[in-house]
Amino acid sequence: MSDINTAAVLHGPLDVRFENIKIPDLGENDVLLRMGSVGICGSDLKYWKLGKCGRFTIETPMVMGHEAAGTVVKLGTKVKNLKIGDRVAIEPGVPCRMCDLCKTGKYNLCKDIFFCATPPDDGNMCQFYKHPADFCFKLPDNMSLDDGAMLEPLAVAVYSCKRGQVQPGSRVLICGAGPVGILAMQVAKNMGAASVLLTDIDDHRLSTAKTMGADYILKVNTDDPKLLAEQITTIMGEEPNVSIECSGVDFSFRTAIHATYPGGSIVMVGRGSFDVTIPYTIAATKEVDIKGIFRYANCYPAALAYVSSGVIDVKSLISHHFSVSEVVKAFETASTPQCKAIKVMIHCEEF
């Protein structure tokens, strides 16, 4: 095994450099991975363009990438669940395991969590990367490394449907037909949703959603959220009882508040304005709960089972492939609407 470990390192907005970083030493419960597929997420785009996303800002150089899969090349002394050669999907968030949040099963909210490519934590767009073995999930033979990388956004989708309590008979509104929105649509249908409607401003994304199983699609055609909500209700026949906001646009949040059936939930996946103005009185008087979500906890096994069993299609969402040496082009493609990118996959094998 070579001792070179090239990584794609983000130094600041639009400043990506390839650097040789140290091959990490393994703790007794860690594995060393030869990195394979790494997908680009909306948050990665924000760090790349602006150097910040939500409440996190890049202050020191950071290896990019967190939607990833690789192959085990070395085992820590106590690792029993994996062997050398296993291909794994990497759940990027490693919590402290000791605090009350961890002990009550909400490790996604751990205040001391390590999370790939959320500053200051390094990501895994590199040759060799170490990770605790219990957060690496072995891929069966019928799943590729690309599929493995897709488990990260799929885990977000699974968690948001769980938080929204999607169940048999639910009517689900999904705002935003990007990868997370389309995956949430598939998960919702597999949880028994009677009907799922997606909204978006982009025709290509909407038609992709329809091809992949959306019952209804609706292109945003007004700047009045109440009007859009009325259209949604007319199309679905009744107000949706679960709304999953995946667009990161304040307008969608307002639309969901107007649209959701009394007693229902709005799950906020997308990140809009930090301080947002919403018609909260409407949500309050309908007892519509507004639920934040942050990443996921204990969702990788379900996501893996969904893909391995063929029940959820993640492959069709991968629209572009790039070698890691073309990382800048990959990010540019991902952020240019005319490129019609849905999920851009970066391949680290060539590093």
Add this chain to the structure above:
Amino acid sequence: MQTLNVIEMFMFQEEQPIREPGKGEVQLCMQKVGICGSDVHYWQEGRIGDRFIVTGPMLLGHECSAVVSKVGENVTHLKVGDRVAIEPHGICRVCEACKQGRYNLCPNVFFLATPPDSGALARYHVHGADFVFKLPDNVSYEEGALIEPLSVGLHACRRARLAMGHKVMVCGAGPIGLCAMLSAKAFGAAAVCMTDIDPVRLEFAEQCGATYTVLLEKGMTEEEVARKVTETLGDAPDRTIECSGAQFSVNLGVYATKPGGVFTIVGHGPNKVEFPVVSLVAKEIEIVGSFRYINTWQTAIDMIACGKINVAPLVTHRFTLEETMQAFEMAKSGKGVKVMIDCAKH
């Protein structure tokens, strides 16, 4: 099968060097350790069921309080001199159960005084710091040690989804039943009716706060007792917590619990029981197992500190560490409720 000599174990510990705390651990100068039915059982029988068998020398004792004597690396929430209560768990933190917040079900769990894991009945003990909780000034060491059985009761009430206004039946008025009763009242139960075969225990239960008691007299059937409890409470219990380990109570729980209610079983009864399954089905009763506890220590401390739960009266007998043998004989006799051992050097 090995029977234990408790005095031998105590002497064994005296000769051992006091262990240094590792990363994330604290060294504790033990104060009070309560004796549990399981401790007595291991001492007498050397095993519980087929799963837990004593195969080598071990300490007993898992209901405990202490003073922090040394702090290991990376421990920031405790300092030397802190008065603390100890949650007996050590967990793997990497399995599914641990990550889902149900660490009591961790397949690799370490639990004080459950063989092969040694307990804390000693002058000093080292433990994972995140399972050690500070006691406020108004909570005594005895109360701190009682947090363990209280936690069993608290967890059973959570498992039962016990809520304000519920009528509750608790089977068995030993320490666990008493803790279940105290917890149920803290959860806002409208009334708690306790059953037992021993009138002395039932009287004690009333003094501790049980709203009603029903004595199980010889010859009474489960259905008769169920009727009597319902009459006493004014309605069938919404929630039943079984803490006696008796086959009779399992049947009683199914007969008595209101349709749609929850029946939580804590007691380790016979391996297999016969029970009225048709009643269970027709009444849509949920039977829920409750094993040890998860995330209860801070809640228990807060409830004792603010006076909402009063566990102190449960301690009926006290012995020093040197008198451990007599303490165990007293616990075995069933005469008291909770026997407490003082481990501090005086």
